Amino acid sequence: MIAAIREAVAERLGSCDGVVALRRRNGGVAPHLFQKGDELAEMELSPRYPLMTVVSRLHKAFPAIRLGVVARGCDERAYVEMAKRNQIDPTRLEIIGFACTAEEAQACYCREPSPKHPVAGTPPAPGPPNPLVAKYDSLPLEERRSFWKKQFSKCIKCYGCRNICPECFCEACAMEDMAWVEPGLLAPPFPTFHLIRAMHMASRCVACRECEHTCPAYIPLTVLYDLMRRDIADLLGYIPGADIEAQQPLSLSLEQAPLKK
Amino acid sequence: MEYQNTLTTCIYCGCGCSMYVETIDGRITGVWPDKTNQISGGRLCIKGWNVTGFVGHPDRLKNPLLRKEGKLVEVTWDEALSQVAEKLSGIKRESGADSIGLMTSAKCTNEENYLMNKFARAVLGTNNIDHCARL
Amino acid sequence: MTNSIPELETDSRCILIMGSNTSEGHPLIASRIVKAKERGARVIVIDPRDIQIARLADMYIPFRPGADVAVLNGLMNVIISEGLEDKEFIAARTEAYAEMKAVVEKYTPERVQEISGVPADMLREAARLYARNKPAAIVYAMGITQHTTGVDNVKSIANLAMLTGNLGIAGAGVNPLRGQNNVQGACDMGGLPNVYPGYQAVTSPDAQKKFQDAWGGTADTVVGLTVMEMVNGVGDGTLRALYVMGENPMVADPDLHHARHCLEKAEFLVVQDIFLTETAQLAHVVLPGGAFVEKDGTFTGTDRRVQRVRKVVNPPGNAMADWEITCRLAQRLGAGGFDFASPKEVMEEIARLTPSYGGISYERLEELGFLHWPCPAADHPGTPYLHKGKFSRGQGQFHAVEFKEPAESPDQDYPLTLTTGRLMFHFHTGSMTRRSEKLHQEVPEAYVEIHPDDAARISFKRGQRVRVHSRRGQIELDVRVTKRIKPGVVFIPFHFAEAAANVLTHAAIDPTAKIPEYKVCAVKMETIGVKEAKSQGPS
């Protein structure tokens, strides 16, 4: 598979100024901007990093460049929501997509484990839904609160969940706003610190699961975001990352996007 | 148009988390946790995520300083190093190497600590070298 | 550390945390403990403060600061009287058990309760939990070592691990967490008055000859001065020059007024740092060093893991990487052996002269990412855990340790016990973290944590500040009232120069390790009304 992707990248290097992908570096793997003449043998596909954030930073730093990016399903979904919010210029980006393996789709509970037009890999069956969501659904109301209270009491306020999230890009973050969250406390105040982010992820979260993977307290954050995605789909008929033409419901007036039911 | 990620190790606690420092055209633009690190596995604390936060601070010292008439003033490396060399060799000559002490640093690299140890013992000739391990 | 960090997560069945606010001091080790707990490991936290990690523990045991030896002896008393010790391990691998046992027998849970405030039954339960879940790891930090009895505390911890056979196996061991990122490396590299790199004793004529030959010159076989002795030395004039690289004793030293007084008297003070720290302000010469992103090198983590540091950008202005400054200065003094083109070449020399680093090279680190020392040869895989099969010094030695009161206990005039420590959001003397916007905004100023009962006793009202006095000085600061601390105990983080906790602390030091007693001293407190303008730290 990687051979086909390398070939596609080599081809794009003819028409683009560079291609964002992963590269083996210093004994590890990190995001990299491949340019003409670079050794494509060092290119890697795993572990995942939020490459669309890299694209966004480069688009902002260099307003004229055209980029390619090697993308999985989650990267493409992230791109869709970022483009709608002017974080990426779609006219200056070409996606070189590839499908994840069935195992990867399982591990990520990924419902769309492939970009729309992969140049490599065969789209596998979607992964199962996050089993913790069903477990959570079965809890009575008061236990749900204590579930989160217990989980969030482990939080060490690293802000990693926000920093790694491709959909978190506000200049001033409400999680750092003293009016909402008293600074300097460990664990941070419950539930405001986490609910601010959860609310802001409504209609944005594309279920890439980066936040959960980077959480040093092992908090099952995507249970919260999966529930939010479910509500946004049920109430507003919107699936973040699915369609670049669909308007984001939370920036429309109530008449334009009437609540279902 | 230059984009780089360079792997390095956190300077704060001794957990030994590693991270990539991201630069665009030589300017530091962010930090990516190293997902292959055995300790941190792509996780960091708030200090690790902000490990470069002080690097470009305007308070950074940019030139050697020498106290002249009670005040610290900027001087060249040449002047500063001659002053230190002269004073240290003078004191060593007059009072012996053991009248000089050195504090090395738990924030500096192994190589730098090794060189300080070598400097104290081989160049000055004293075992008066320690660092704030105890603090 | 006798074991490596990942073992906590994969192997330990019990983790006993004592004197380590792990979540704040070593967050990613705490992260491993969270994971271990979720896997089913039992966690016991023994600490004067109800720290974050205590809330996920199976058992949290608060106790009076300074009573560590009593608590540890109490745990061993229970283990022995209930027959939970590892008799085979004791017979085969240790010495002096009987002497230790004789002392420990006196520390019945009831007596320990009297000394430390730990309920006897709680102590019994903790002892059983630790002894019955093997492998069990003990994790500790400065809360154990920063006492006049620091060495006794460490010996007691080693006793407890040996008593239960928790040494030399994966997931067990005695695991001190070092305070700063490269304390381990600074010690390994001979940044100590008594040893050359690799802990080769300066008192050994063989070691002296080895380095004499390699370097073409070296010091005599007499142990040099420690940090505290050097500070005192410049104060009384016995030390005429002091060269400080990257340290800030003006905030870090205990009894700061005394430290300032001494350093002000220095005949010649050179400070090499990246900021004009409180110490640099007193210097005669200040040399601008490089930050970690401005140089190549290696750090050694708390579990003896050697990893690379890599240059990303150039130092600002005319600042220079510290390794380069030392080389230039040595050459100024006419010394040979300092013509290194890069830190890589320095590591080659380190590997030649330091047996435990013999197999470490930049080439291997590039390929493997890290290596644990001891790593004696280029084909050696490194050593994740020590003391397998036998101890480095042969048989494990038990020590009979009696409890001693801290150098200064609360009394009528100074009725509170002050303990100092770290915060998640800052590092050491704050010179870097307080200049990092995202960290500074979390905790911009010093504060003292006090229990609601003590707050009531001084009629504290919200918004007021307090003045905290000890026999050595006084500071003013904000207050956080919290039940996380025991009544009668107050906590102050030591990162803040303008309200430096170390103005108050005691310079009494442990007679062997010479570690100052930061963790306990006696203070009193009074309210001083509402603060007007916010005092500003560096911004």
Ligand code: SF4
């Ligand atoms: S899964 Fe987490 S990181 Fe990914 S988009 Fe959703 S909130 Fe952001």
Ligand code: SF4
């Ligand atoms: S990543 Fe986890 S620990 Fe860090 S702020 Fe988010 S929830 Fe808290």
Ligand code: SF4
């Ligand atoms: S990121 Fe945090 S836990 Fe990791 S080494 Fe740095 S300070 Fe320690």
